[in-house]
Each structure stands twice: as C-alpha cells, then as structure tokens.
Amino acid sequence: MAFAAPTFHSTKETANYGRLCRLLVDVGAHVLRETFDHKRPTGSLDTVLSTPPTHAILQTLRKKRVLNPTQWGKLYPAIKSSVSSTNFDITLLMVLLRNVCGLVPPATGWDSLPAATDLSPEADIVRIKYYRNTVYGHASEASVDEATFSQYWKDIQDALVRLGGTCYQGAIDDLKTACMDREFEEHYQDLLKQWVKDEISIKEKLDQIEEKVARKLDDWTESMGNSKRKLSAEGQKCIQFNH
Numbered sequence: 001m002a003f004a005a006p007t008f009h010s011t012k013e014t015a016n017y018g019r020l021c022r023l024l025v026d027v028g029a030h031v032l033r034e035t036f037d038h039k040r041p042t043g044s045l046d047t048v049l050s051t052p053p054t055h056a057i058l059q060t061l062r063k064k065r066v067l068n069p070t071q072w073g074k075l076y077p078a079i080k081s082s083v084s085s086t087n088f089d090i091t092l093l094m095v096l097l098r099n100v101c102g103l104v105p106p107a108t109g110w111d112s113l114p115a116a117t118d119l120s121p122e123a124d125i126v127r128i129k130y131y132r133n134t135v136y137g138h139a140s141e142a143s144v145d146e147a148t149f150s151q152y153w154k155d156i157q158d159a160l161v162r163l164g165g166t167c168y169q170g171a172i173d174d175l176k177t178a179c180m181d182r183e184f185e186e187h188y189q190d191l192l193k194q195w196v197k198d199e200i201s202i203k204e205k206l207d208q209i210e211e212k213v214a215r216k217l218d219d220w221t222e223s224m225g226n227s228k229r230k231l232s233a234e235g236q237k238c239i240q241f242n243h
Contacts, residue, residue: 009092018185020135020144021158021192023175024091028128031164032093033085035121039101046080054100068094079107091198097125124159124212129199131156136196 041048048054058075061067067075071092077083086095097103098110106123107115113130114123131152138144144152157172 011143012181013145014185015180016144016146016149017135017142018188019175019178020037020149020156020179021188022134022178022180023153023156023172024128024132025188025191025195027160027164027168027172027175028132028156029047029090029093031160031168032090032097032125032128033088033161035102035125036088036093037085038098039103041100041102044081045085046083049075050080051081057099061095061099067092071095071104089198090195094125094129094199119162121163124163127155127159128163128238131159132192132195132199136192138190139193142185 041051041054049058058067058071058072063073071089074087074092075083085093098105103122103125106118106120106126108114108118108126111129112126114126135144135152153176157169158171161168205223
C-alpha cells in the first residue's frame with residue numbers, strides 16, 4: 001500500500017520566521033555594506049585595501065583561513081579597480097567592519113548583546129549578529145509565534161534604521177507584510193543558515209589562533225624564566241669561584 005508524501009504548508013508562524021530571515025539577510029546585508037562604505041578609511045577601495053597596514057591585516061586573516069579564497073578574490077580581483085563592496089557577502093562585511101574600520105567594540109565585546117543604553121554603531125552591528133543567532137535558534141521548527149516575532153522585529157528594525165537611516169523604514173515595513181510562500185521561506189532560511197555556518201567557521205579559526213598565541217606566549221614566558229634562572233645560577237657560580 002502506497003503512502004502519500006507529507007505536504008508542508010506555510011503558516012503564520014513559518015511566515016514569521018521567513019520574514020525575520022529575509023529582514024536579516026536582505027536589509028541586513030545592505031545596511032552592513034553601507035556602514036562599511038561609510039566607516040572604512042577614505043579613498044578608492046582598491047587603494048585602501050592595498051595600503052600596507054590593511055593588506056597586512058587581511059593577509060594574516062587569509063593565512064589563518066579566516067578569509068577563504070573566494071572572499072580573497074573579491075577583495076583583490078585580477079583587475080584591482082573592479083573591487084566593489086557590492087560583491088562582499090555578509091560574513092566578509094562583518095570581518096572587515098571588525099578588523100579594518102577602526103571600530104571600537106562595545107563594552108560587552110563583539111559577541112554579546114550590548115547594554116540597551118548603548119546605541120553606538122558598533123553596538124548595533126553586534127545586535128544584528130546577536131539577533132541573527134537568536135532567530136537561527138528557531139531553525140529546527142522554522143516558526144516564530146506572533147509575540148516573539150513582534151519583539152524580534154522591533155529590535156532588529158531599530159538597529160537597522162539607526163545604522164542605515166530612516167530611508168530603510170519603508171522597505172522594512174513592506175517586508176513585514178510581504179507574501180511569503182513556502183519556497184520563498186526556505187530560500188531565506190537557507191541563506192541565514194549559510195551565514196551562521198560561515199560565522200561559526202570564522203569564530204572557530206579565531207579561537208584556534210588565540211589559543212596558539214596564548215601557548216606561544218606561555219612557552220616564551222617559561223623559556224625566559226628558565227634563561228633567567230640559568231643566568232642567575234651561573235652568576236652565583238662565578239661569585240663563588242672568584243672568592
């Protein structure tokens with residue numbers, strides 16, 4: 001006896017989740033890109049990326065595999081003057097904002113929700129990532145109830161409008177009631193999932209870098225201590241010999 005395959009219909013809750021994913025991926029990408037263009041050092045982008053300090057930072061991130069070959073190719077294309085932030089994905093924009101724009105992390109750091117009173121651009125950048133993670137926490141059921149949706153939407157919207165300007169308010173309002181069929185929902189769910197995976201990969205690599213640096217520092221400190229003890233012992237021997 002053959003059984004019919006299950007069908008999955010869009011509901012109010014799954015549409016809520018899809019809209020939040022779209023808000024973060026679509027509007028979030030535009031706002032982060034504009035923020036990067038505004039906060040980065042002045043001058044043409046290819047010139048800025050080629051300056052020794054910036055290139056050295058990015059080269060280090062590339063060697064540590066924080067930047068993958070595709071992202072590196074977007075930063076340094078064959079025709080240098082063709083480089084454009086419109087080709088940068090959200091993950092790359094986050095890396096650039098944190099590393100080459102001279103931004104100061106909030107008091108709570110780059111990975112924790114800032115204080116509600118901190119309305120700085122840096123804090124709002126962190127909020128976008130924080131709510132990205134929070135929304136993704138609903139991925140297993142891919143649905144968000146109305147009360148939760150309203151709160152998430154307001155918090156994300158406020159951060160995006162502060163960063164990007166009131167010109168984004170109309171587009172955000174339209175997204176809130178836009179039609180979201182099942183295929184559309186799944187598309188944005190997949191995009192959000194990929195963004196999270198890319199960020200996790202980068203965080204793991206950065207943690208590995210910090211761990212290696214800490215180990216090398218411990219080894220160096222121990223080595224210096226041994227050297228000092230050895231010199232001290234040899235000095236005592238010299239004193240005893242001279243006497």
